[in-house]
Amino acid sequence: MKIGVVGAGAWGTALAQVAAAKGDAVTLWALEPEVVASINDAHENSLYLPGVTLSPTIRAVDDLAALADCDALLVVVPAQHLRAVLRRLPRGEAALLLCAKGIEAGSGLLVSQVAQQERPDAPIAVLSGPTFAHEVAAGLPTAVTLACADAELGQRLVERIALPAFRPYLSDDVIGAEVGGAVKNVLAIACGVAEGAGMGLNARASLISRGFAEMTRFGRALGARAETLSGLSGLGDLVLTCSSTNSRNFSLGKGLGEGARAADLLANRRTVAEGAFTAPVLRDVARRLEVEMPIVEGVCALLEGTVDVADMTGMLLARPLRSE
Ligand SMILES: NC(=O)c1ccc[n+]([C@@H]2O[C@H](COP(=O)([O-])OP(=O)(O)OC[C@H]3O[C@@H](n4cnc5c(N)ncnc54)[C@H](O)[C@@H]3O)[C@@H](O)[C@H]2O)c1
Numbered sequence: 001m002k003i004g005v006v007g008a009g010a011w012g013t014a015l016a017q018v019a020a021a022k023g024d025a026v027t028l029w030a031l032e033p034e035v036v037a038s039i040n041d042a043h044e045n046s047l048y049l050p051g052v053t054l055s056p057t058i059r060a061v062d063d064l065a066a067l068a069d070c071d072a073l074l075v076v077v078p079a080q081h082l083r084a085v086l087r088r089l090p091r092g093e094a095a096l097l098l099c100a101k102g103i104e105a106g107s108g109l110l111v112s113q114v115a116q117q118e119r120p121d122a123p124i125a126v127l128s129g130p131t132f133a134h135e136v137a138a139g140l141p142t143a144v145t146l147a148c149a150d151a152e153l154g155q156r157l158v159e160r161i162a163l164p165a166f167r168p169y170l171s172d173d174v175i176g177a178e179v180g181g182a183v184k185n186v187l188a189i190a191c192g193v194a195e196g197a198g199m200g201l202n203a204r205a206s207l208i209s210r211g212f213a214e215m216t217r218f219g220r221a222l223g224a225r226a227e228t229l230s231g232l233s234g235l236g237d238l239v240l241t242c243s244s245t246n247s248r249n250f251s252l253g254k255g256l257g258e259g260a261r262a263a264d265l266l267a268n269r270r271t272v273a274e275g276a277f278t279a280p281v282l283r284d285v286a287r288r289l290e291v292e293m294p295i296v297e298g299v300c301a302l303l304e305g306t307v308d309v310a311d312m313t314g315m316l317l318a319r320p321l322r323s324e
Pocket residue numbers: 007008009010011012013030031032048076077078079081085099100101102131132133134270271272273274
């Protein structure tokens with residue numbers, strides 16, 4: 001199975017390294033010419049994954065047409081750019097393994113739903129789970145969910161990307177795998193806020209737990225299965241992302257908790273904090289589905305600057321007492 005990777009941020013680069021680990025050639029499309037040059041000349045992505053020596057079998061390209069002969073494409077551009085990039089991909093039979101975590105602004109669609117609209121004939125799968133790119137690139141033990149409605153294709157993809165320290169679990173619940181990855185980014189912002197404002201570890205654990213209840217309600221409303229939401233791509237990724245400043249979403253929240261404005265924290269940043277873009281559209285979809293997501297509502301209000309941290313905390317704590 002000839003693999004191409006679309007998007008050479010930290011995660012696309014780490015996944016190219018995974019795909020190249022068995023010695024196969026991997027074509028990696030990068031948006032930025034300096035990233036193409038850095039990978040081909042120095043075997044390093046000095047912009048997005050500095051300090052990691054990449055396999056010499058990874059060839060970076062700046063032209064999406066170079067991916068035309070691939071059997072499978074790992075699509076790793078941020079959710080808000082996915083549709084535009086899919087429109088420019090060469091037409092073909094390649095399976096799309098979608099690796100971004102988010103919900104598209106405007107449409108309210110998950111990544112797989114965007115892909116189905118843009119590439120209705122392409123076989124689709126989703127890769128998600130607790131995966132800091134630099135740890136995967138360093139070969140540290142990692143387990144992920146690979147979700148695909150077509151069990152045979154899913155099995156082939158699992159076997160193609162599995163490594164001794166990179167362990168994919170196969171699922172057929174595509175929506176469930178995506179909901180976890182999209183919602184956890186917003187909840188990680190909330191946990192970062194608690195960290196930045198010095199609210200303590202009890203507050204963080206409560207946000208993870210009550211946030212998981214929000215994720216589960218939302219996922220169930222979209223048809224996700226409960227066991228997917230409590231698996232690697234749901235609870236697993238929620239725990240990871242809510243626990244470390246290695247997470248861009250958690251770090252963004254920490255800055256908010258320390259009193260910075262969202263616009264200042266987001267201005268001129270090169271790396272993506274998907275939760276900031278997913279939050280308002282997640283809130284809108286949840287309201288439409290009549291799913292209660294008070295933590296997500298609070299994160300949105302804070303990002304929009306309509307409340308401060310004290311207001312947000314007060315609103316969450318003052319909600320009516322209820323059973324768990
Ligand atoms: N970094 C991680 O540890 C990690 C792990 C799992 C999933 N993800 C997900 O993977 C996706 C990509 O994140 P990342 O961490 O690789 O990115 P990144 O933050 O390292 O880099 C930003 C990426 O966005 C791309 N980009 C910017 N503007 C663009 C445009 N107009 N069109 C197309 N691409 C554009 C850049 O070229 C670059 O590839 C996100 O959805 C993220 O949530 C990231």
